[in-house]
Each structure stands twice: as structure tokens, then as C-alpha cells.
Amino acid sequence: MRPFAIGTLSEQTGVKIPTIRFYESIGLLPAPERTQTNRRTYDESTVRRLRFIRNARELGFEVEAIRSLLDLADNPGKxxxxxxxxxxxxxxxxxxxxxxxxxxxSEVQVLADPRPSGQAGGERLLQALSDHDLSHHETC
Incomplete structure (x- = not known):
């Protein structure tokens, strides 16, 4: 397959062009090849890598965790x-x-269940979200 432009990469992956450039700038994506007119060009391997990054981000992985996973994939001889x-x-x-x-x-399910009479929705929301610590104690 012929190399393609950043707009095509964006369309194929659902990742916006500024985000693609950001991932390049922080090293999650390799520097792209350039045409004689200095336009970025990409190939299918970049599509696969960018889809991986997008999916990992959607699952809540931080950039450094993604970098670590990509490093494992890039260095099978480790x-x-x-x-x-x-x-x-x-x-x-x-x-x-x-x-x-x-x-x-579980907490959202409590909110979705019918309220007992006399308990306002706002009160129930406050109670449900304050009764349990849903936070992650480390940086996510």
C-alpha cells in the first residue's frame, strides 16, 4: 500500500490530527517519513500503532503505561x-x-433503581457517591 497523508491516518483511526502530532512529539508514534514538499506520510504499521494507543487511552491507560507497553512490543528480544x-x-x-x-x-445502579418514597433524588445521589471511596489512591 502506498504511503498516505495525516488526514487519511486520522480518518482511518478516529484520532484527530493535533493528537497525532502530539503523539509524535512525545515519541509514542515514530517520526513520519516526509515527502519532498515536507508533508508527513504514514503506512499501515502507523495505523495499527495509533489504534492501539487510542484504545489504550480509551481504557484509561496513562501515556507512560502505553509507552511501556509499546516498548515491550517494539523490543521482542527483551x-x-x-x-x-x-x-x-x-x-x-x-x-x-x-x-x-x-x-x-454498583453505585450508579443504586441511582437508577426506583427511589423509596420520601427520599429526594439529589439526596440519594449525594449519599450513594459519598458512602464509598471510588477513587484510586495512586495517580491514574
Whole structure:
């Protein structure tokens, strides 16, 4: 397949052009090839990488966690111990996110259930979201 422009990359991945440029500037995406007129060009490998980044961000992964995962993918020859440790760290993060989302789902379900008579919706919302600590104590 022929190289394509940044607009096509944006269309194929659903990622806005300024975001693509940002990911390039912080090294999540490699510097693109340039035409003689200095226009960026991309290929299918960039599409796959950018879709991975977009999906990871939608799942709540921070940039540094994504960088770490991409590093593992880019360096298949890394020592097995490093790969295993990184995988365990990411698995623990995923498990933590699932637990927090499960707690949040339970609280929202309480709000969606019919209210007992006499209890205002606002009061119930305040009670439901203040009774449980849904926060993550580390930086997400």
C-alpha cells in the first residue's frame, strides 16, 4: 500500500490530527517519513500503532503505561523477566480499574433503581457517591 497523508491516518483511526502530532512529539508514534514538499506520510504499521494507543487511552491507560507497553512490543528480544514484570504490573493496573469500575457501576445502579418514597433524588445521589471511596489512591 502506498504511503498516505495525516488526514487519511486520522480518518482511518478516529484520532484527530493535533493528537497525532502530539503523539509524535512525545515519541509514542515514530517520526513520519516526509515527502519532498515536507508533508508527513504514514503506512499501515502507523495505523495499527495509533489504534492501539487510542484504545489504550480509551481504557484509561496513562501515556507512560502505553509507552511501556509499546516498548515491550517494539523490543521482542527483551529479557523474559522484564517482560513478565511489566505484564504483571499492567495486569494489576487492569484488575484495579475493573474493581473501581465495578464499584462505580454498583453505585450508579443504586441511582437508577426506583427511589423509596420520601427520599429526594439529589439526596440519594449525594449519599450513594459519598458512602464509598471510588477513587484510586495512586495517580491514574
Amino acid at each position: 529479557p523474559r523477566e522484564e517482560v513478565d514484570a511489566a505484564a504483571r504490573d499492567h495486569l494489576a493496573d487492569i484488575d484495579d480499574r475493573i474493581a473501581r469500575l465495578t464499584r462505580l457501576r
